[in-house]
Amino acid sequence: MQLIEKVTEMQEESISLRKKGEKIGLVATMGYLHDGHLSLMRKAREACTMVITSIFVNPLQFGPNEDLDRYPRDLKRDFELAKKLDIDYIFNPDPGEMYDRDFNTSVSVKSINKIMCGKYRPIHFDGVCTAVLKLLNIIQPHVSYFGEKDYQQLVIIKKMVRDLNVPVDIVGCPVVREKDGLAMSSRNKYLSPVERKDATVLYMCLKSAAESIKNGQKNLEKIKEQIKETFFRTPSIEDVDYFRGLEPVKSRIEYFISQQQN
Amino acid sequence: MQLIEKVTEMQEESISLRKKGEKIGLVATMGYLHDGHLSLMRKAREACTMVITSIFVNPLQFGPNEDLDRYPRDLKRDFELAKKLDIDYIFNPDPGEMYDRDFNTSVSVKSINKIMCGKYRPIHFDGVCTAVLKLLNIIQPHVSYFGEKDYQQLVIIKKMVRDLNVPVDIVGCPVVREKDGLAMSSRNKYLSPVERKDATVLYMCLKSAAESIKNGQKNLEKIKEQIKETFFRTPSIEDVDYFRGLEPVKSRIEYFISQQQN
Numbered sequence: 300m301q302l303i304e305k306v307t308e309m310q311e312e313s314i315s316l317r318k319k320g321e322k323i324g325l326v327a328t329m330g331y332l333h334d335g336h337l338s339l340m341r342k343a344r345e346a347c348t349m350v351i352t353s354i355f356v357n358p359l360q361f362g363p364n365e366d367l368d369r370y371p372r373d374l375k376r377d378f379e380l381a382k383k384l385d386i387d388y389i390f391n392p393d394p395g396e397m398y399d400r401d402f403n404t405s406v407s408v409k410s411i412n413k414i415m416c417g418k419y420r421p422i423h424f425d426g427v428c429t430a431v432l433k434l435l436n437i438i439q440p441h442v443s444y445f446g447e448k449d450y451q452q453l454v455i456i457k458k459m460v461r462d463l464n465v466p467v468d469i470v471g472c473p474v475v476r477e478k479d480g481l482a483m484s485s486r487n488k489y490l491s492p493v494e495r496k497d498a499t500v501l502y503m504c505l506k507s508a509a510e511s512i513k514n515g516q517k518n519l520e521k522i523k524e525q526i527k528e529t530f531f532r533t534p535s536i537e538d539v540d541y542f543r544g545l546e547p548v549k550s551r552i553e554y555f556i557s558q559q560q561n
Numbered sequence: 562m563q564l565i566e567k568v569t570e571m572q573e574e575s576i577s578l579r580k581k582g583e584k585i586g587l588v589a590t591m592g593y594l595h596d597g598h599l600s601l602m603r604k605a606r607e608a609c610t611m612v613i614t615s616i617f618v619n620p621l622q623f624g625p626n627e628d629l630d631r632y633p634r635d636l637k638r639d640f641e642l643a644k645k646l647d648i649d650y651i652f653n654p655d656p657g658e659m660y661d662r663d664f665n666t667s668v669s670v671k672s673i674n675k676i677m678c679g680k681y682r683p684i685h686f687d688g689v690c691t692a693v694l695k696l697l698n699i700i701q702p703h704v705s706y707f708g709e710k711d712y713q714q715l716v717i718i719k720k721m722v723r724d725l726n727v728p729v730d731i732v733g734c735p736v737v738r739e740k741d742g743l744a745m746s747s748r749n750k751y752l753s754p755v756e757r758k759d760a761t762v763l764y765m766c767l768k769s770a771a772e773s774i775k776n777g778q779k780n781l782e783k784i785k786e787q788i789k790e791t792f793f794r795t796p797s798i799e800d801v802d803y804f805r806g807l808e809p810v811k812s813r814i815e816y817f818i819s820q821q822q823n
Contacts, residue, residue: 310728403672404690404724409665428666429725436726462666463691464698466572 300382302389306397306437309390313351313439321349325440327431330354330391331371331485332380335475339444340384342472351438352381353390355397360426371488390438397433406432408455408462416451419540427452428459435465442468446475448482476502497535504529504542562644564651568659568699571652575613575701583611587702589693592616592653593633593747594642597737601706602646604734613700614643615652617659622688633750652700659695668694670717670724678713681802689714690721697722697729704730708737710744738764759797766791766804 303309316323324347326339336352343350354377361367374391381389405425411417412424435443445453453471460469475483480502481495490498504526511522523542530536565571578585586609588601598614605612616639623629636653643651667687673679674686697705707715715733722731737745742764743757752760766788773784785804792798 306726310726314728399724402724403670404721405669405671406725407667407669409667411665433724433726436728439728459666462661462664462695463668464568464572464695466576466698466701 300378300386300389302378302391304391304393304396306392309388309392310437310439312388313437316349317439322347322442323438323440324350325434325438325443326350326352327434327443327445328352328354329356329370329485330377331373331488332377333475333483333485335446335448335483337380337384338475339446339472340381340386342470343442343444344385347440347442349387350385351388351390351440352386353392353434353438355390355392355430355434356394357397357426357430358394359398359429360423362420362422365420366486366489371485390434397430405429406459406463408458411451411455411458415541415543424452424455428455431456432459432463432465435460435467440467442470444470444472446473447471448474448484480506494535497533500529500533500536562640562648562651564640564653566653566655566658568654571650571654572699572701574650575699578611579701584609584704585700585702586612587696587700587705588612588614589696589705589707590614590616591618591632591747592639593635593750594639595737595745595747597708597710597745599642599646600737601708601734602643602648604732605704605706606647609702609704611649612647613650613652613702614648615654615696615700617652617654617692617696618656619659619688619692620656621660621691622685624682624684627682628748628751633747652696659692667691668721668725670720673713673717673720677803686714686717690717693718694721694725694727697727702729704732706732706734708735709733710736710746742768756797759795762791762795762798 303312313323324343326336326343328336340350340352354374356367356370356372358367361370378389406428407425408428412428413421417424445456447453453469457469457471459465460467477483477487479499481487481498482502487495487498507529508522508526511525516522526542527539530539565574575585586605588598588605590598602612602614616636618629618632618634620629623632640651668690669687670690674690675683679686707718709715715731719731719733721727722729739745739749741761743749743760744764749757749760769791770784770788773787778784788804789801792801
């Protein structure tokens with residue numbers, strides 16, 4: 300496994316890999332790897348001859364009052380995990396390597412970037428798009444894997460790639476969950492033991508919403524009310540930003556049902 | 562010479578040309594070719610093994626009250642000129658081929674896109690960036706040539722390419738002028754005979770500003786006053802949007818001087 304920290308070096312290496320006919324798979328991460336990331340890396344390892352994992356905590360996608368500074372990091376452990384999975388390259392650039400002091404370009408998938416998560420994190424998805432497009436240009440993968448946990452992000456990246464004709468295949472992969480149903484996420488580390496236990500309500504609510512729909516409930520508002528009730532009975536939950544399942548972002552509920560059916 | 566109208570076909574062809582080791586040069590145009598375009602095409606022909614000229618009147622870069630509908634077009638003549646210059650491919654997509662009905666992505670080089678021309682054409686440069694990035698992704702050139710006539714555009718495209726790590730070399734080429742000094746432009750067709758004659762005042766003013774600077778005049782405001790006077794003595798000129806030469810867009814005056822010195 301090779302560690303690359305410089306943009307130019309990574310891009311030259313990738314161009315040369317492409318010339319040699321290698322099929323490049325990219326798993327873009329912010330590090331502090333968990334089984335969700337590892338599932339993407341395994342998928343890439345199966346489908347591609349060269350697998351590159353990028354580890355980059357992208358400052359552009361954090362709002363001014365968000366957790367950029369305390370975002371969990373453990374590079375040593377990440378490298379060990381990647382090595383075990385037989386990853387070929389880790390790309391781990393500094394923020395200054397990715398963004399010049401006079402960096403000034405923004406990539407934006409309009410409308411979808413302002414609803415749901417985007418409503419509460421107004422610069423988030425533009426920051427994601429800009430960084431992901433840079434990574435795609437630097438690493439030039441044939442396929443790039445993203446988790447369905449961040450479903451809105453996946454939809455937005457797919458849209459960006461289609462709109463801008465980026466020659467890459469974006470593959471979404473199923474959510475990986477803890478035994479009690481909580482979706483794996485580096486940020487789960489922030490939770491106190493009580494919060495961690497209470498967080499399972501998210502998955503329980505998704506399951507119960509899916510159940511209601513399967514049982515013929517067609518009134519989404521009623522389902523929302525049920526779910527809000529359950530949420531607010533949970534001490535750690537202070538507020539609900541959104542719970543919805545409308546196009547253009549495919550409903551997490553529908554998604555859950557399709558998972559159940561498979 | 563091969564004419565391609567479909568995005569997928571062009572992209573597949575380009576990827577296959579790259580695999581064969583061809584060096585691809587792109588000249589992106591809006592058609593109605595003049596000697597300025599042809600000078601870019603000749604430069605590409607000298608430096609590359611495959612030259613692709615795109616002809617696409619990009620709706621995204623026209624404001625609502627601008628000249629999209631009456632922008633001059635003459636595809637038959639364009640094809641003949643390209644053939645004479647031994648161009649390998651013409652890429653001539655429909656607007657609907659470039660932009661899906663639900664197209665929704667925007668690429669923006671901030672700050673520089675709002676000054677000078679950008680002040681009077683607020684959506685112009687974002688439209689240019691978005692289209693040029695699409696063309697770079699579809700055609701995948703090693704080198705892409707742009708005229709220095711649209712100097713702000715050239716600076717912005719270079720910045721976009723650097724900021725987003727697009728693996729292409731952007732080459733700026735000197736302005737090509739009519740015998741009386743007017744920069745060649747497809748839009749010169751809009752000028753009445755009197756306006757056409759009066760338009761030479763632009764070049765005369767640039768020359769006289771450069772002359773003043775060479776003679777030691779360091780007060781840019783004085784030079785601007787001189788020039789405004791000359792402009793307003795010219796009947797066809799109703800107003801001056803801007804006349805400036807400040808960073809980050811390299812001064813046209815400085816540029817003119819450097820041209821004179823070469």
